[in-house]
Amino acid sequence: MTLEFVRYADGADVLRHTEPYLLRKEAENSLTLGVAALSLPSGADNLWASVSDDGQIVGTAFDTPPYKTVVTAASDEVIDLIAAEIHGAGRSPTGILGPSASSLRFAETWSRLSGETFLPGLNQRIYRIDRVMPPASASGDLRLAQVDDVPLLAGWFESFSEETGTLRPQPGLEVARAGIDAGQIYVWDNGGPVSMAVWSRPTRNGVSISAVYTPGNERARGYASACVAALSQRLLDEGKKFCCLYTDLSNRTSNDIYMSIGYEPVCDVEDYVFK
Numbered sequence: 001m002t003l004e005f006v007r008y009a010d011g012a013d014v015l016r017h018t019e020p021y022l023l024r025k026e027a028e029n030s031l032t033l034g035v036a037a038l039s040l041p042s043g044a045d046n047l048w049a050s051v052s053d054d055g056q057i058v059g060t061a062f063d064t065p066p067y068k069t070v071v072t073a074a075s076d077e078v079i080d081l082i083a084a085e086i087h088g089a090g091r092s093p094t095g096i097l098g099p100s101a102s103s104l105r106f107a108e109t110w111s112r113l114s115g116e117t118f119l120p121g122l123n124q125r126i127y128r129i130d131r132v133m134p135p136a137s138a139s140g141d142l143r144l145a146q147v148d149d150v151p152l153l154a155g156w157f158e159s160f161s162e163e164t165g166t167l168r169p170q171p172g173l174e175v176a177r178a179g180i181d182a183g184q185i186y187v188w189d190n191g192g193p194v195s196m197a198v199w200s201r202p203t204r205n206g207v208s209i210s211a212v213y214t215p216g217n218e219r220a221r222g223y224a225s226a227c228v229a230a231l232s233q234r235l236l237d238e239g240k241k242f243c244c245l246y247t248d249l250s251n252r253t254s255n256d257i258y259m260s261i262g263y264e265p266v267c268d269v270e271d272y273v274f275k
Contacts, residue, residue, distance in 0.1 A: 001053055003077065005085045008048040011036035014060070018050050021057035022072070023204060027128040027244040027266045028099065029072055030208055032060055034201020040064055047091065051078045059102075061086070066169060068095035068271055073102050083109040095121065097271040107272040114274070121271035122165070125255065127263035128206075128244045132233045135261050138222035140190030142230035144183060149193055150176045153185060156196055160213040164248065186234075188227035195223035197231045205241040212245070212254070224254075229261040 008014045014036045015022075022029040040046050047063040051074065059074030061082045071082060079102050086093065087110065095118070096106045107118040145153060150173070157172035168175070179185040179198055187193035195214040199207050209231060214224045232243045244266065247255050 001077065003058075003081050004052050005081055006050050006052060008050070010039050010041045010046075011048060011062075012039040014048045014050070014062070018057050018060050019204075021050075022060065025073075026203055026206055027242060028126060029060075030126070030201060030203055030206060030244050031070060031097075032062065032072060033203040034208060035062065035064070035070075037202070047086065047089065049082070049085065051081055053078075063091060063093055066094060067167060068097045068273075069093040069106070071096065071098040071102050071106055073099040073267070076105050079105040080109050082106065083113060086110075087113045093274060095271055095273040097121075098269060100268045100270045103270045103272060107274075110274065116274045118272040118274050121273050123249045124246050124269045124271070125249050126244055126246055126266040126269060127258050128242050128266050129232050129258075129261070129263045130236075130242045131262055132229050132236065133260070133262040134233075135225040135229050136222060138188070138190075138226040140188050140194065140223065140226065142186055142227060142234070143189050145176075145180050145185035145187050145193070145196070147180060149185075149187065150180060152193060153180075153187075153196060156213050156215065157211065159215070160211055186227065186231050188223045188230070190223070194218040194221075195227040197224075197227050199231065199235055199243075202240070207235050207240045207243055209235075209243055209245045225257050225261055228258065232261070 022033050049061050050057050051059040059072055059078040061071045063069040083106050096103050111118050153176040154172040157175045161168035185198050188195040198211040201208040235243050
């Protein structure tokens, strides 16, 4: 085995060299594919890289602060090399996210190299849907979020981040405005918005759904199921072959909701925080 660590200029450069490899497991690698499509530059702030074995890609990684480093599933030897190269470059990742075995291996290797400890974050699962199974009907309809919805959705984004413990580098107001301007936020409307979902990170054949949120006073009425099912169907109707999403495995309700409308497990992913 002859492993080589290769750095790229930006996300677009990553796709030119690694997209065929990443597309073999497109849903599993949707985060890497989707973020790379933003063409974020490499350099002092961001790092884009792959590992090859005799010219064949066997793993990729990217580090875009303040987010955690992300790795694809790879052998222990590949993950060890990625951790060593990132450490040797003087970088200080806040944590690691990736398929469970690779994420844990990186955390252990990073701890040995840096002297930092690591703490478990979210235990998540990636799901994929190719055909929607309509849920029991819920009052209301799916619609594209409008400018008038910004104040309400800004609060929802803030609450979503607080309840899920996810990083929110921008205020909820900015997230809501940007998402509405881009046409990426949908709401389930029943006399007003009662649930939301966001599509993002399109890949060649798929697209991700995230930030699924229903305020506490509107829960247990089927709104989230209806919203995600309708948005998934819309995205499939528009030409995508599949949709995917991440769930918190500790939230049994959300996992049951997604499986009930046709989402199927792809793989488990874990994140660790470095201290």
